[in-house]
């Protein structure tokens with residue numbers, strides 16, 4: 001009789017990779033939509049209204065944003081739960097891991113450790129941002145977002161969130177490529193170089209895009225501070 005094989009560890013690994021990939025695609029897409037402010041107030045207004053379903057439903061439905069936020073939050077919780085099983089569990093395990101990393105100086109093991117640290121902080125930072133988006137979905141727009149970022153000091157949340165989420169996403173994609181990529185032992189090293197280039201380029205690109213839009217929201221928020229609370233009227237609705 002063939003010995004029975006436990007397939008669950010492999011299935012859980014696939015689920016963790018798949019949920020991670022979905023989250024990376026979400027955050028990269030999110031950055032393009034959210035940075036529409038770089039194209040002007042009207043562009044950001046249109047994107048916000050599109051996510052409220054206005055083009056299809058004729059009326060804006062901010063609850064659609066809450067539903068999207070809840071779905072992303074559940075995906076993050078699943079991804080984190082599956083990742084937890086690989087985290088060091090005790091202070092002693094952390095000390096031993098530090099010792100090994102220091103002695104080995106192995107680049108990919110250090111990157112894995114960066115994933116553990118950024119993943120830990122992301123859980124709190126992302127939950128804070130998502131709960132705001134889910135509870136006040138109607139407060140998204142050129143003035144509402146800029147007021148929140150500047151007058152309500154949300155840039156203090158977004159600056160560390162920007163750095164941690166893009167480190168986590170870029171390293172995650174590199175690790176996915178190395179884990180599931182169709183390489184033979186002979187070609188792994190060549191592909192490793194390419195995957196690292198992709199990782200560094202994605203990180204640099206999204207950090208630049210995110211910083212540019214965050215600074216734009218801050219500048220707009222500072223200008224709009226005396227009128228805080230006033231909503232944006234798109235150019236085609238003004239007389």
Ligand code: HEM
Pocket residue numbers: 027030034065068069070072122126129130133139140141144145146148149154158161162163165209210211213214
């Ligand atoms: C459906 C869920 C989400 C919605 C509707 C949403 C929406 C937004 C909006 C409208 C902004 C502009 C600032 C504001 O209005 O406060 C923003 C900024 C930001 N969001 Fe999200 N977000 C979502 C999920 C996430 C998640 C899961 C992450 C990361 C884990 C994230 C990371 C960020 C970052 C880093 C910024 C600042 C970007 C910059 O520097 O320009 N968001 N988000």
